[in-house]
Amino acid sequence: MQNHDTRHEDLSMDAWVRLQRASTAVLERVEARLKAAGFPPLGWYDVLLELRRAEDRSLRPVEIERHTLLAQYNVSRLIDRIAAAGYADKKKSPEDGRGIKVCLTRKGETLLEEMWPVYREAVQREFAEHMSDSDMKTISSILKKLVSQSVK
Amino acid sequence: MQNHDTRHEDLSMDAWVRLQRASTAVLERVEARLKAAGFPPLGWYDVLLELRRAEDRSLRPVEIERHTLLAQYNVSRLIDRIAAAGYADKKKSPEDGRGIKVCLTRKGETLLEEMWPVYREAVQREFAEHMSDSDMKTISSILKKLVSQSVK
DNA sequence: TGAAAATATATGCAAGTGCATTTAAAAATC
DNA sequence: GATTTTTAAATGCACTTGCATATATTTTCA
Numbered sequence: 001m002q003n004h005d006t007r008h009e010d011l012s013m014d015a016w017v018r019l020q021r022a023s024t025a026v027l028e029r030v031e032a033r034l035k036a037a038g039f040p041p042l043g044w045y046d047v048l049l050e051l052r053r054a055e056d057r058s059l060r061p062v063e064i065e066r067h068t069l070l071a072q073y074n075v076s077r078l079i080d081r082i083a084a085a086g087y088a089d090k091k092k093s094p095e096d097g098r099g100i101k102v103c104l105t106r107k108g109e110t111l112l113e114e115m116w117p118v119y120r121e122a123v124q125r126e127f128a129e130h131m132s133d134s135d136m137k138t139i140s141s142i143l144k145k146l147v148s149q150s151v152k
Numbered sequence: 153m154q155n156h157d158t159r160h161e162d163l164s165m166d167a168w169v170r171l172q173r174a175s176t177a178v179l180e181r182v183e184a185r186l187k188a189a190g191f192p193p194l195g196w197y198d199v200l201l202e203l204r205r206a207e208d209r210s211l212r213p214v215e216i217e218r219h220t221l222l223a224q225y226n227v228s229r230l231i232d233r234i235a236a237a238g239y240a241d242k243k244k245s246p247e248d249g250r251g252i253k254v255c256l257t258r259k260g261e262t263l264l265e266e267m268w269p270v271y272r273e274a275v276q277r278e279f280a281e282h283m284s285d286s287d288m289k290t291i292s293s294i295l296k297k298l299v300s301q302s303v304k
Numbered sequence: 305t306g307a308a309a310a311t312a313t314a315t316g317c318a319a320g321t322g323c324a325t326t327t328a329a330a331a332a333t334c
Numbered sequence: 335g336a337t338t339t340t341t342a343a344a345t346g347c348a349c350t351t352g353c354a355t356a357t358a359t360t361t362t363c364a
Contacts, residue, residue, distance in 0.1 A: 009272065012280035015288035015295075016178075019279075022295040023175035024221050062342060069176050074321065076344055081320095098329045098342040120161065127171075127298065128164035135294045136167035142287045143167075143174040146279065214312060226351065228314055233350095250312040250359045 026127050033122035039115050043070075044082055048112050051088060051104040058103040060093060087111055178279050185274035191267050195222075196234055200264050203240060203256040210255040212245060239263055 031042055039045075050067045051057055059067075065075045079102055082088045087108035093099035128136065183194055191197075202219045203209055211219075217227045231254050234240045239260035245251035280288065 008280075008285060009276075011285055011288045011292075012275055013272070015292045016275045016279050018292050018295045018299065019171075019175050020179060021221065022298040023171050026298055027172060028221070060342080069173065069180070071322075072343075073323085073345080076342095077320080080344090093342090096330075096342075098327095100343075120165070123164055123168045124161075127168050128160075130297045131294055133160060133163055135297075136163045139291055139294055140163075140167045140170050142283055142291055143170040145282045145287075146174040146178055147170065212312080223352075224313075225315080225353085228312095229350080232314095245312090248312075248360075250357095252313075 029126040030119070030122040033126070034115065034118060037118045039111075039118065040085070042119075043068075043078060044087070045112065045115050045119060047078060047082060047102075048087060048104060048108050051102060052109065052112060056103075057109075058091075058101045060096075060099050060101060062099070064102065082108075181278040182271070182274040185278070186267065186270060189270045191263075191270065192237070194271075195220075195230060196239070197264065197267050197271060199230060199234060199254075200239060200256060200260050203254060204261065204264060208255075209261075210243075210253045212248075212251050212253060214251070216254065234260075 027042075034040075034042060034045075046068055047064055050064060051059055054063075061072075061075050061079060064070070064079070065072055068075070070078065079088065079090065083090050083102070087105060089103045089105055091101045091103055093101050131139075179194075186192075186194060186197075198220055199216055202216060203211055206215075213224075213227050213231060216222070216231070217224055220227070222230065231240065231242065235242050235254070239257060241255045241257055243253045243255055245253050283291075
């Protein structure tokens with residue numbers, strides 16, 4: 001019925017707008033802290049972290065694409081930038097002639113180690129500090145429902 | 153204490169990463185629906201909506217800047233694009249020689265009306281449908297704490 | 305008042321992103 | 335096993351964004 005639908009819709013749009021505003025605002029502040037400390041953007045960290053977590057500290061671009069939310073062409077170019085900066089190497093894939101392997105370098109590992117405390121503190125100050133542990137558990141479990149739907 | 157801190161940190165990072173992933177993923181899907189329907193990006197809608205809400209359906213760029221999370225130079229250029237497409241007019245501000253007034257046009261109002269059902273359905277399908285009304289109330293109230301801190 | 309500081313907007317340039325397409329190799333199909 | 339289809343990665347081009355700065359105007363205040 002009209003009234004009920006309207007209330008539900010208001011609720012949805014309100015939550016939606018807040019989600020977008022909050023995540024954008026907090027991301028900007030976290031990125032600003034990283035930049036202020038002289039570090040590259042968070043996207044670099046994400047990629048390097050995935051590399052470190054991987055089997056032999058290397059991944060194919062197509063795998064990075066799946067781990068992150070990046071488009072194929074963005075992965076391709078982000079990798080170029082990261083490699084140009086010396087944090088990873090691009091090697092030919094031994095098992096697939098089309099592919100390459102992106103390998104974490106020692107310099108990349110060092111960057112991860114150096115960025116971590118700054119990143120951790122940024123998230124703490126700009127995000128975690130503003131809510132309780134139980135709030136964080138709550139939003140984690142609610143937001144999980146949104147991300148899981150995206151698995152291709 | 154070590155153990156306690158570590159658990160708290162895991163909780164923070166987990167919630168943080170989920171917030172970023174979820175909001176990015178859902179935003180992309182909503183934007184994709186708008187684009188598929190032949191509409192401009194959500195940012196245009198946001199600006200036009202602010203104009204419609206305003207006193208005489210017009211705002212100064214500096215006010216748009218405050219209502220959205222856009223940087224000054226981005227507002228300036230976004231307005232140019234919106235005006236070039238005929239959805240708003242740029243007029244000299246009568247009371248401030250430095251400023252301009254951005255006025256919603258009839259065409260802009262029409263765009264808002266046409267985009268709304270598509271936008272509403274996109275948010276419904278990509279976001280609201282995946283959670284309960286009480287989930288939405290919960291995340292709204294938790295995320296409010298993050299945005300409010302940003303008021304300059 | 306008149307110089308200095310602050311505010312509003314615009315813009316050149318470099319860097320990042322989206323889209324469409326290209327190239328090359330692997331997999332599937334017949 | 336040759337041909338078609340699919341997959342991996344790169345790239346040219348147009349558009350968007352970020353940064354620094356320019357320009358004009360208003361505000362402040364000595």
